[in-house]
Amino acid sequence: MDPHAPLLQTLQTLTSVLPEKLQRPRIGIVCGSGLSGLVESFREVEMVPYENLPGFARSTVSGHKSALAFGLLGEGEGVPVVAMLGRFHRYEGHDFPTIVYPIRVMARLGVKNIIITNAAGSLNPSIPVGTIVVIQDHLALPNMTGSNPLLGPPTSPSHARFLPLSDAYSPSLRRLAFLSAHKLALPREALAEGTYAWVCGPTYETPAEGRMLRHAGADVVGMSTVPEVVVAREEGMNVLVMSLVTNFVVIPERYRSIRDEVEAELLGKKIELPKEDVVSHDEVLAVGRQKAEVMKKLVGSIVELIPTAPDLQ
Numbered sequence: 001m002d003p004h005a006p007l008l009q010t011l012q013t014l015t016s017v018l019p020e021k022l023q024r025p026r027i028g029i030v031c032g033s034g035l036s037g038l039v040e041s042f043r044e045v046e047m048v049p050y051e052n053l054p055g056f057a058r059s060t061v062s063g064h065k066s067a068l069a070f071g072l073l074g075e076g077e078g079v080p081v082v083a084m085l086g087r088f089h090r091y092e093g094h095d096f097p098t099i100v101y102p103i104r105v106m107a108r109l110g111v112k113n114i115i116i117t118n119a120a121g122s123l124n125p126s127i128p129v130g131t132i133v134v135i136q137d138h139l140a141l142p143n144m145t146g147s148n149p150l151l152g153p154p155t156s157p158s159h160a161r162f163l164p165l166s167d168a169y170s171p172s173l174r175r176l177a178f179l180s181a182h183k184l185a186l187p188r189e190a191l192a193e194g195t196y197a198w199v200c201g202p203t204y205e206t207p208a209e210g211r212m213l214r215h216a217g218a219d220v221v222g223m224s225t226v227p228e229v230v231v232a233r234e235e236g237m238n239v240l241v242m243s244l245v246t247n248f249v250v251i252p253e254r255y256r257s258i259r260d261e262v263e264a265e266l267l268g269k270k271i272e273l274p275k276e277d278v279v280s281h282d283e284v285l286a287v288g289r290q291k292a293e294v295m296k297k298l299v300g301s302i303v304e305l306i307p308t309a310p311d312l313q
């Protein structure tokens with residue numbers, strides 16, 4: 001896809017369908033798997049299906065809708081926001097310009113701060129299922145091995161050819177996440193800080209892959225987000241990422257030994273087998289539903305605080 005061609009048309013379509021007060025959202029939100037319920041706290045919502053927007057693909061993953069939601073969030077007049085209800089993943093077969101196209105649209109609408117959510121597996125025994133992890137850094141194997149979302153000519157002459165990512169995750173926005181958790185009286189363990197590993201998917205990790213990512217310093221792993229972060233940074237946005245831990249990545253301390261089992265069997269002995277877990281997308285969506293309310297409140301509170309932070313304007 002030529003990423004430039006439909007941008008103007010997308011913007012014209014949005015201007016023609018949106019009331020004036022929703023046309024310049026200040027904050028963008030990306031809803032991860034099972035987290036589209038975030039839109040329930042918007043007021044004066046206008047939904048624009050992706051199929052009506054030139055350049056937008058359709059999400060094919062359950063737990064992801066296919067619409068942009070515009071609305072007002074927070075007390076008083078409210079802050080104009082736009083949310084992606086459904087994102088595009090590389091494993092669905094979308095190319096990078098398509099995956100990040102909505103982020104480029106948000107940037108042209110005037111979004112300066114973006115809150116990206118996702119569902120992720122925990123690699124860290126001290127980060128249990130249900131925790132919301134405020135991401136401080138990432139490990140992107142695809143970026144490092146030839147599948148970087150910025151491959152190819154820059155989309156704009158104003159974009160840096162070599163984008164630094166050492167400052168990708170805004171400390172000011174991360175601060176607001178923890179302040180909000182305090183304001184909402186969430187227990188301390190509801191939130192954690194950590195590093196997100198991006199893998200292409202759609203396969204979940206083998207135990208050896210999970211172990212490697214853990215040893216490499218990742219706390220959670222998922223199949224999205226990093227392309228959006230990279231492009232949001234290229235577009236000059238401040239980025240906050242919050243991962244909802246929906247499962248533990250299966251990393252057994254030791255492998256089940258088929259040889260031991262056979263040898264025991266031959267000696268007439270019985271071996272106690274450890275329970276073997278496998279992760280499923282249904283489990284991922286179920287935890288998303290359980291934690292939807294907390295995530296909604298947290299995002300709402302952060303959105304309300306952003307206009308009060310001078311360095312985020």
Ligand SMILES: O=P(O)(O)O[C@@H]1C[C@H](O)[C@@H](CO)O1
Pocket residue numbers: 031032033034061087089117118119120201222223224225280281284
């Ligand atoms: O879109 P996100 O990253 O929230 O979705 C995660 C990663 C896969 O798309 C899916 C796997 O269960 O959930």
Ligand SMILES: Nc1nc2[nH]cnc2c(=O)[nH]1
Pocket residue numbers: 119120121122199201203204205221222223246247248249279284
């Ligand atoms: N790669 C990956 N993505 C996920 N999304 C939700 N859980 C997981 C997981 O365990 N691994």
